[in-house]
Amino acid sequence: MDVTDSGMEQELAWQIPLYERLHANPELGLAEHATSAAAADLLSGWGFDVRHFGGTGVVGVLANGAGPCVLARADMDALPVTEATGASYASAVPGVMHACAHDMHVVALLGAAKYLAEHRGAWQGTYVALFQPAEETAAGSQAMLDDGLAAGIPRPDVALAQHVMPTEAGTIGTTPGPVLSAGDSVRITIHGRGAHGSMPHKSVDPVVLAASIVLRLQTVVSRETIPGEFAVLTVGSVSAGATANIIPDRAELLLNLRTYSMATRAAMIAAIERIVRGECAAAGSPQDPEFEYYDQYPLTSNDPEANARVTAAFTRTFGADAVYRTAPQTASEDFSRIPDAFGIPYVYWVVGSVPPETYRRAVANDTLDADIPANHSPSFLPAVDPTLRVASQAQAVAAFAYLAAETG
Numbered sequence: 434m435d436v437t438d439s440g441m442e443q444e445l446a447w448q449i450p451l452y453e454r455l456h457a458n459p460e461l462g463l464a465e466h467a468t469s470a471a472a473a474d475l476l477s478g479w480g481f482d483v484r485h486f487g488g489t490g491v492v493g494v495l496a497n498g499a500g501p502c503v504l505a506r507a508d509m510d511a512l513p514v515t516e517a518t519g520a521s522y523a524s525a526v527p528g529v530m531h532a533c534a535h536d537m538h539v540v541a542l543l544g545a546a547k548y549l550a551e552h553r554g555a556w557q558g559t560y561v562a563l564f565q566p567a568e569e570t571a572a573g574s575q576a577m578l579d580d581g582l583a584a585g586i587p588r589p590d591v592a593l594a595q596h597v598m599p600t601e602a603g604t605i606g607t608t609p610g611p612v613l614s615a616g617d618s619v620r621i622t623i624h625g626r627g628a629h630g631s632m633p634h635k636s637v638d639p640v641v642l643a644a645s646i647v648l649r650l651q652t653v654v655s656r657e658t659i660p661g662e663f664a665v666l667t668v669g670s671v672s673a674g675a676t677a678n679i680i681p682d683r684a685e686l687l688l689n690l691r692t693y694s695m696a697t698r699a700a701m702i703a704a705i706e707r708i709v710r711g712e713c714a715a716a717g718s719p720q721d722p723e724f725e726y727y728d729q730y731p732l733t734s735n736d737p738e739a740n741a742r743v744t745a746a747f748t749r750t751f752g753a754d755a756v757y758r759t760a761p762q763t764a765s766e767d768f769s770r771i772p773d774a775f776g777i778p779y780v781y782w783v784v785g786s787v788p789p790e791t792y793r794r795a796v797a798n799d800t801l802d803a804d805i806p807a808n809h810s811p812s813f814l815p816a817v818d819p820t821l822r823v824a825s826q827a828q829a830v831a832a833f834a835y836l837a838a839e840t841g
Contacts, residue, residue: 436750436829441548441822448540448821453522455536459511459529462567463576465489468509468539472564475543479550481562484585487576491564492586495550500558501835504589505828506768507542508535508568517811533808534597534786534815537824539564541595544825549832556836559587563771571616571730574770583774591739592772592779593831595824598762599805600785601792603819605751605827606759607744607782611693613733614663616765617726619688619705621646623713624720630678639684640673642716646686646709647671653704664701665691665763691763695732730765736778743780746834747827759783764808780831784824786815 451471460468469489477483481493489509516523516530524530531537546562567573600606623646625639647668658664666688673684688705692698709722747756762783772779785792787805795804806812815821 436826441826444544445822448544449817452536452540452821456531457522457525459524459526459531461529462510462570463488465509465566469564472539476546479547486580486582487566489566490577493546493562494586495560497553498557501590502559502587503832503835504561504563504592505542505832506563506565506594507538508565509539510535510567510569512569512809514811518814520814532813537597537815537821541821541824542828545828548829555838556833557838558836560832561586561589568767571728571767574767578774588775589777591777591835594768594781595827596783597786597815597820598783599787599807601789602785602787602816603823604755604785605747605782606757607740608759609735609737609740611734611761612781613762613764613766614691614693615698615732616730617690618728620725621686621709622683622723624683624718626719627682628680630680636680637717638680642712643671643673643684643686646712649708649712653701657704662697663693664697693761730767731769733766733769733781735780739778739780742834743831746830750830784827786820788816
Protein backbone atom coordinates (compact mmCIF):
# COMPACT_ATOMS: atom_id res chain seq x y z
CA MET A 434 0.00 0.00 0.00
CA ASP A 435 1.35 3.43 -0.92
CA VAL A 436 1.20 5.37 2.34
CA THR A 437 2.68 8.53 0.80
CA ASP A 438 -0.19 8.97 -1.65
CA SER A 439 -2.90 8.03 0.80
CA GLY A 440 -3.43 11.25 2.68
CA MET A 441 -0.97 11.15 5.57
CA GLU A 442 0.20 14.67 4.72
CA GLN A 443 -3.11 16.09 5.96
CA GLU A 444 -2.42 14.64 9.40
CA LEU A 445 0.15 17.37 10.02
CA ALA A 446 -2.77 19.66 10.86
CA TRP A 447 -3.13 17.95 14.25
CA GLN A 448 0.37 16.54 14.55
CA ILE A 449 2.25 19.84 14.45
CA PRO A 450 0.28 21.48 17.31
CA LEU A 451 0.72 18.31 19.39
CA TYR A 452 4.44 18.21 18.65
CA GLU A 453 4.85 21.87 19.62
CA ARG A 454 2.90 21.28 22.84
CA LEU A 455 5.08 18.32 23.79
CA HIS A 456 8.24 20.23 22.90
CA ALA A 457 7.20 23.16 25.08
CA ASN A 458 6.38 20.87 28.00
CA PRO A 459 9.21 18.32 28.20
CA GLU A 460 9.30 15.67 30.92
CA LEU A 461 12.29 13.76 32.24
CA GLY A 462 12.55 9.98 32.34
CA LEU A 463 9.91 8.10 34.37
CA ALA A 464 8.05 11.39 34.86
CA GLU A 465 6.43 11.58 31.39
CA HIS A 466 2.95 11.80 32.89
CA ALA A 467 1.36 14.35 30.55
CA THR A 468 3.05 12.85 27.49
CA SER A 469 1.89 9.31 28.23
CA ALA A 470 -1.61 10.54 29.10
CA ALA A 471 -1.85 12.35 25.75
CA ALA A 472 -0.75 9.22 23.88
CA ALA A 473 -3.15 7.01 25.85
CA ASP A 474 -6.12 9.31 25.23
CA LEU A 475 -5.53 9.43 21.48
CA LEU A 476 -4.95 5.70 21.18
CA SER A 477 -8.10 4.95 23.12
CA GLY A 478 -10.11 7.27 20.89
CA TRP A 479 -8.86 5.44 17.81
CA GLY A 480 -9.97 2.07 19.12
CA PHE A 481 -6.73 0.75 20.60
CA ASP A 482 -6.76 -1.38 23.75
CA VAL A 483 -4.56 0.76 26.01
CA ARG A 484 -2.34 -0.80 28.66
CA HIS A 485 0.23 0.66 31.05
CA PHE A 486 3.63 -0.71 32.09
CA GLY A 487 6.58 0.68 34.00
CA GLY A 488 4.80 3.69 35.45
CA THR A 489 4.54 6.04 32.49
CA GLY A 490 4.91 3.46 29.73
CA VAL A 491 1.90 3.17 27.40
CA VAL A 492 1.00 0.40 24.96
CA GLY A 493 -1.87 0.47 22.48
CA VAL A 494 -2.96 -2.84 20.94
CA LEU A 495 -5.05 -2.86 17.75
CA ALA A 496 -6.20 -6.34 16.71
CA ASN A 497 -7.43 -6.61 13.12
CA GLY A 498 -7.91 -10.27 12.32
CA ALA A 499 -5.48 -13.09 11.78
CA GLY A 500 -1.96 -12.22 10.70
CA PRO A 501 1.44 -11.07 11.98
CA CYS A 502 1.92 -8.94 15.07
CA VAL A 503 4.06 -5.83 14.67
CA LEU A 504 5.38 -3.79 17.61
CA ALA A 505 6.42 -0.19 16.93
CA ARG A 506 8.16 1.80 19.64
CA ALA A 507 8.75 5.50 20.41
CA ASP A 508 10.65 6.92 23.38
CA MET A 509 9.17 9.86 25.31
CA ASP A 510 11.65 11.40 27.75
CA ALA A 511 13.45 14.72 27.58
CA LEU A 512 16.91 15.75 28.80
CA PRO A 513 18.23 18.01 31.59
CA VAL A 514 19.30 20.64 29.02
CA THR A 515 18.47 24.35 28.85
CA GLU A 516 17.03 25.09 25.42
CA ALA A 517 18.74 27.67 23.21
CA THR A 518 16.84 27.28 19.92
CA GLY A 519 14.77 30.45 20.18
CA ALA A 520 11.77 28.59 18.76
CA SER A 521 8.30 30.02 19.44
CA TYR A 522 7.46 26.67 21.05
CA ALA A 523 10.71 26.35 23.02
CA SER A 524 10.68 24.58 26.36
CA ALA A 525 8.73 26.32 29.09
CA VAL A 526 10.33 24.08 31.73
CA PRO A 527 13.57 25.52 33.12
CA GLY A 528 16.53 23.23 32.57
CA VAL A 529 14.58 20.58 30.66
CA MET A 530 14.45 20.20 26.88
CA HIS A 531 13.50 17.76 24.16
CA ALA A 532 17.05 17.89 22.79
CA CYS A 533 16.89 14.42 21.22
CA ALA A 534 13.61 14.57 19.25
CA HIS A 535 11.71 12.09 21.42
CA ASP A 536 8.72 14.42 21.19
CA MET A 537 8.79 13.96 17.42
CA HIS A 538 9.14 10.19 17.85
CA VAL A 539 5.94 10.18 19.93
CA VAL A 540 3.91 12.21 17.46
CA ALA A 541 5.21 10.25 14.46
CA LEU A 542 4.19 6.93 16.02
CA LEU A 543 0.79 8.38 16.89
CA GLY A 544 0.42 9.43 13.27
CA ALA A 545 1.13 5.90 12.10
CA ALA A 546 -1.22 4.45 14.73
CA LYS A 547 -4.06 6.71 13.58
CA TYR A 548 -3.40 5.82 9.97
CA LEU A 549 -3.58 2.09 10.65
CA ALA A 550 -6.73 2.54 12.74
CA GLU A 551 -8.42 4.36 9.86
CA HIS A 552 -7.31 1.92 7.14
CA ARG A 553 -8.13 -1.46 8.66
CA GLY A 554 -9.38 -2.75 5.33
CA ALA A 555 -5.82 -2.55 3.95
CA TRP A 556 -4.10 -4.77 6.51
CA GLN A 557 -4.61 -7.71 8.81
CA GLY A 558 -2.94 -8.82 12.00
CA THR A 559 -2.15 -6.91 15.20
CA TYR A 560 -0.44 -3.55 15.60
CA VAL A 561 1.18 -2.69 18.93
CA ALA A 562 2.18 0.95 19.48
CA LEU A 563 4.56 1.20 22.45
CA PHE A 564 5.53 4.50 24.09
CA GLN A 565 8.56 3.97 26.30
CA PRO A 566 9.78 6.14 29.16
CA ALA A 567 13.35 6.85 30.28
CA GLU A 568 15.44 5.92 27.25
CA GLU A 569 18.02 8.55 28.18
CA THR A 570 18.83 6.76 31.44
CA ALA A 571 18.64 3.23 29.99
CA ALA A 572 15.90 2.47 32.51
CA GLY A 573 12.64 2.65 30.59
CA SER A 574 12.52 -0.54 28.55
CA GLN A 575 13.63 -2.61 31.54
CA ALA A 576 11.02 -0.91 33.74
CA MET A 577 8.29 -1.93 31.30
CA LEU A 578 9.61 -5.49 31.12
CA ASP A 579 9.88 -5.71 34.90
CA ASP A 580 6.24 -4.63 35.08
CA GLY A 581 5.07 -7.55 32.98
CA LEU A 582 5.27 -6.24 29.41
CA ALA A 583 6.33 -9.55 27.86
CA ALA A 584 3.32 -11.37 29.28
CA GLY A 585 0.94 -8.42 29.04
CA ILE A 586 0.79 -7.88 25.27
CA PRO A 587 0.46 -10.15 22.22
CA ARG A 588 3.80 -11.66 21.24
CA PRO A 589 5.16 -9.62 18.30
CA ASP A 590 6.75 -11.16 15.23
CA VAL A 591 8.95 -8.11 14.63
CA ALA A 592 9.74 -4.82 16.37
CA LEU A 593 10.31 -1.42 14.75
CA ALA A 594 11.89 1.81 15.98
CA GLN A 595 13.42 4.95 14.54
CA HIS A 596 15.42 8.00 15.59
CA VAL A 597 15.49 11.54 14.22
CA MET A 598 19.08 12.57 13.53
CA PRO A 599 20.86 15.70 12.19
CA THR A 600 21.07 14.31 8.67
CA GLU A 601 19.31 15.56 5.55
CA ALA A 602 15.56 15.94 6.03
CA GLY A 603 13.50 13.72 3.77
CA THR A 604 16.01 10.87 3.90
CA ILE A 605 15.99 7.56 5.77
CA GLY A 606 19.08 5.56 6.72
CA THR A 607 19.01 1.82 7.31
CA THR A 608 21.66 -0.84 7.80
CA PRO A 609 21.83 -4.55 8.55
CA GLY A 610 23.70 -5.58 11.68
CA PRO A 611 24.99 -3.12 14.27
CA VAL A 612 23.34 0.29 14.00
CA LEU A 613 23.94 1.60 17.56
CA SER A 614 26.71 0.66 19.93
CA ALA A 615 26.49 -1.13 23.23
CA GLY A 616 27.28 1.34 26.01
CA ASP A 617 28.57 0.88 29.54
CA SER A 618 29.56 3.31 32.26
CA VAL A 619 31.92 2.15 35.00
CA ARG A 620 32.68 3.71 38.38
CA ILE A 621 36.04 2.51 39.71
CA THR A 622 37.07 3.24 43.28
CA ILE A 623 40.75 2.71 44.11
CA HIS A 624 42.16 2.79 47.62
CA GLY A 625 45.37 4.26 48.96
CA ARG A 626 46.71 5.32 52.34
CA GLY A 627 46.23 8.95 53.29
CA ALA A 628 49.04 11.07 54.71
CA HIS A 629 50.28 14.61 55.12
CA GLY A 630 51.43 16.12 51.85
CA SER A 631 54.88 16.65 53.37
CA MET A 632 55.20 12.95 54.23
CA PRO A 633 54.51 11.10 50.97
CA HIS A 634 56.62 8.13 52.12
CA LYS A 635 53.92 7.30 54.65
CA SER A 636 51.21 7.13 51.97
CA VAL A 637 49.99 4.98 49.15
CA ASP A 638 49.08 7.83 46.84
CA PRO A 639 45.81 7.14 44.96
CA VAL A 640 46.34 10.22 42.77
CA VAL A 641 49.53 8.82 41.29
CA LEU A 642 47.84 5.41 41.09
CA ALA A 643 44.86 6.90 39.22
CA ALA A 644 47.22 8.66 36.79
CA SER A 645 48.99 5.36 36.07
CA ILE A 646 45.67 3.62 35.49
CA VAL A 647 44.45 6.32 33.09
CA LEU A 648 47.62 6.06 31.00
CA ARG A 649 47.58 2.27 30.94
CA LEU A 650 43.90 2.16 29.97
CA GLN A 651 44.79 3.91 26.71
CA THR A 652 46.34 0.63 25.55
CA VAL A 653 43.06 -1.32 25.78
CA VAL A 654 41.91 0.01 22.40
CA SER A 655 45.31 0.74 20.83
CA ARG A 656 47.04 -2.53 21.79
CA GLU A 657 44.40 -5.07 22.86
CA THR A 658 41.59 -4.53 20.35
CA ILE A 659 41.81 -6.04 16.87
CA PRO A 660 42.66 -3.30 14.34
CA GLY A 661 39.49 -2.28 12.52
CA GLU A 662 37.22 -3.44 15.35
CA PHE A 663 35.26 -0.49 16.74
CA ALA A 664 35.82 0.31 20.41
CA VAL A 665 35.81 3.48 22.51
CA LEU A 666 37.11 3.78 26.06
CA THR A 667 36.76 7.23 27.61
CA VAL A 668 37.88 8.24 31.08
CA GLY A 669 35.40 11.03 31.69
CA SER A 670 36.21 11.88 35.29
CA VAL A 671 39.00 11.43 37.83
CA SER A 672 38.43 12.74 41.34
CA ALA A 673 40.55 12.55 44.49
CA GLY A 674 41.31 14.74 47.44
CA ALA A 675 40.26 18.26 48.35
CA THR A 676 43.34 20.19 49.43
CA ALA A 677 46.94 20.63 48.28
CA ASN A 678 48.68 19.36 51.44
CA ILE A 679 46.74 16.14 52.06
CA ILE A 680 47.29 12.90 50.19
CA PRO A 681 43.82 11.31 50.10
CA ASP A 682 43.01 7.69 50.83
CA ARG A 683 40.99 6.99 47.68
CA ALA A 684 40.26 8.11 44.14
CA GLU A 685 37.35 7.56 41.77
CA LEU A 686 37.44 7.14 38.00
CA LEU A 687 34.41 7.21 35.70
CA LEU A 688 34.73 5.34 32.41
CA ASN A 689 32.49 5.00 29.37
CA LEU A 690 32.72 2.15 26.85
CA ARG A 691 31.16 1.78 23.36
CA THR A 692 31.36 -1.35 21.22
CA TYR A 693 29.60 -3.01 18.27
CA SER A 694 30.49 -6.53 19.40
CA MET A 695 29.59 -8.24 22.65
CA ALA A 696 32.83 -10.23 22.44
CA THR A 697 34.81 -6.99 22.18
CA ARG A 698 32.82 -5.56 25.08
CA ALA A 699 33.63 -8.57 27.27
CA ALA A 700 37.31 -8.40 26.33
CA MET A 701 37.47 -4.68 27.16
CA ILE A 702 35.84 -5.15 30.55
CA ALA A 703 38.24 -7.98 31.36
CA ALA A 704 41.21 -5.82 30.31
CA ILE A 705 40.04 -2.85 32.38
CA GLU A 706 39.66 -4.95 35.52
CA ARG A 707 43.01 -6.68 34.93
CA ILE A 708 44.83 -3.37 34.46
CA VAL A 709 43.22 -1.69 37.46
CA ARG A 710 43.90 -4.64 39.76
CA GLY A 711 47.47 -4.93 38.47
CA GLU A 712 48.24 -1.24 38.97
CA CYS A 713 46.71 -1.34 42.46
CA ALA A 714 48.86 -4.35 43.35
CA ALA A 715 51.97 -2.65 41.96
CA ALA A 716 51.27 0.44 44.05
CA GLY A 717 50.71 -1.55 47.25
CA SER A 718 47.08 -0.54 47.52
CA PRO A 719 45.77 -1.69 50.92
CA GLN A 720 42.36 -2.71 49.53
CA ASP A 721 41.04 -4.23 46.32
CA PRO A 722 39.51 -1.82 43.82
CA GLU A 723 35.74 -1.67 43.41
CA PHE A 724 33.87 -1.74 40.08
CA GLU A 725 30.31 -0.51 39.62
CA TYR A 726 28.68 -0.87 36.19
CA TYR A 727 25.73 1.42 35.44
CA ASP A 728 23.83 3.14 32.59
CA GLN A 729 24.33 0.00 30.54
CA TYR A 730 22.87 -0.03 27.05
CA PRO A 731 22.56 -3.18 24.93
CA LEU A 732 23.87 -3.47 21.40
CA THR A 733 21.32 -2.48 18.74
CA SER A 734 21.89 -4.82 15.80
CA ASN A 735 19.32 -5.05 13.02
CA ASP A 736 18.19 -8.42 11.77
CA PRO A 737 19.45 -8.57 8.15
CA GLU A 738 16.29 -10.13 6.71
CA ALA A 739 13.94 -7.78 8.52
CA ASN A 740 16.10 -4.80 7.61
CA ALA A 741 16.05 -5.79 3.93
CA ARG A 742 12.26 -6.10 4.00
CA VAL A 743 11.71 -2.70 5.60
CA THR A 744 14.36 -1.02 3.46
CA ALA A 745 12.69 -2.33 0.30
CA ALA A 746 9.36 -0.90 1.50
CA PHE A 747 11.01 2.47 2.18
CA THR A 748 12.60 2.49 -1.26
CA ARG A 749 9.28 1.76 -2.98
CA THR A 750 7.56 4.53 -1.04
CA PHE A 751 10.15 7.30 -0.79
CA GLY A 752 12.36 6.52 -3.79
CA ALA A 753 15.89 5.19 -4.03
CA ASP A 754 17.40 8.68 -3.72
CA ALA A 755 15.85 9.13 -0.27
CA VAL A 756 16.97 5.81 1.26
CA TYR A 757 20.63 5.13 1.99
CA ARG A 758 22.79 2.75 3.97
CA THR A 759 23.80 4.50 7.16
CA ALA A 760 27.02 3.87 9.02
CA PRO A 761 26.64 2.48 12.54
CA GLN A 762 26.22 5.22 15.12
CA THR A 763 28.37 5.40 18.24
CA ALA A 764 25.37 6.45 20.36
CA SER A 765 23.45 3.84 22.35
CA GLU A 766 19.80 2.89 23.00
CA ASP A 767 17.81 0.56 25.24
CA PHE A 768 15.12 -0.30 22.64
CA SER A 769 16.58 -3.72 21.80
CA ARG A 770 15.87 -5.05 25.30
CA ILE A 771 12.20 -5.28 24.30
CA PRO A 772 12.53 -7.44 21.17
CA ASP A 773 15.32 -9.40 22.85
CA ALA A 774 12.90 -10.27 25.66
CA PHE A 775 10.54 -11.77 23.08
CA GLY A 776 13.33 -13.35 21.03
CA ILE A 777 12.20 -11.58 17.84
CA PRO A 778 13.97 -9.66 15.04
CA TYR A 779 13.90 -5.89 14.91
CA VAL A 780 14.71 -2.95 12.65
CA TYR A 781 15.95 0.43 13.81
CA TRP A 782 16.45 3.24 11.29
CA VAL A 783 17.30 6.95 11.25
CA VAL A 784 15.28 9.86 9.83
CA GLY A 785 16.90 13.11 8.70
CA SER A 786 15.89 16.45 10.17
CA VAL A 787 18.06 19.22 8.63
CA PRO A 788 16.66 21.26 5.70
CA PRO A 789 18.27 19.83 2.54
CA GLU A 790 19.84 23.09 1.41
CA THR A 791 21.37 23.68 4.86
CA TYR A 792 22.70 20.15 5.09
CA ARG A 793 24.14 20.08 1.57
CA ARG A 794 25.82 23.44 2.06
CA ALA A 795 27.47 22.20 5.27
CA VAL A 796 28.64 19.05 3.48
CA ALA A 797 30.06 21.08 0.59
CA ASN A 798 31.87 23.40 3.01
CA ASP A 799 32.99 20.54 5.29
CA THR A 800 31.33 22.30 8.24
CA LEU A 801 28.81 19.69 9.42
CA ASP A 802 30.14 19.60 12.97
CA ALA A 803 30.33 23.39 13.23
CA ASP A 804 27.07 24.31 11.50
CA ILE A 805 24.63 21.49 12.33
CA PRO A 806 23.67 21.07 16.02
CA ALA A 807 23.77 17.43 17.11
CA ASN A 808 21.32 15.54 19.29
CA HIS A 809 21.58 16.61 22.95
CA SER A 810 22.74 20.08 21.93
CA PRO A 811 20.71 22.97 23.41
CA SER A 812 20.36 24.20 19.80
CA PHE A 813 19.09 20.92 18.31
CA LEU A 814 15.74 21.50 16.61
CA PRO A 815 14.43 19.35 13.74
CA ALA A 816 12.78 20.97 10.74
CA VAL A 817 9.19 20.03 11.52
CA ASP A 818 8.23 19.46 7.89
CA PRO A 819 9.28 17.20 6.23
CA THR A 820 10.79 15.46 9.27
CA LEU A 821 7.53 14.75 11.07
CA ARG A 822 5.74 13.74 7.87
CA VAL A 823 8.50 11.37 6.78
CA ALA A 824 8.88 9.87 10.27
CA SER A 825 5.14 9.23 10.48
CA GLN A 826 5.04 7.67 7.03
CA ALA A 827 8.12 5.58 7.78
CA GLN A 828 6.47 3.99 10.81
CA ALA A 829 3.36 3.19 8.77
CA VAL A 830 5.33 1.92 5.76
CA ALA A 831 7.45 -0.37 7.95
CA ALA A 832 4.34 -1.78 9.61
CA PHE A 833 2.64 -2.37 6.25
CA ALA A 834 5.71 -4.29 5.11
CA TYR A 835 4.43 -7.01 7.44
CA LEU A 836 0.72 -6.30 7.83
CA ALA A 837 -0.49 -5.31 4.36
CA ALA A 838 -3.30 -7.62 3.25
CA GLU A 839 -1.74 -8.30 -0.14
CA THR A 840 1.47 -9.68 1.44
CA GLY A 841 -0.28 -11.75 4.10
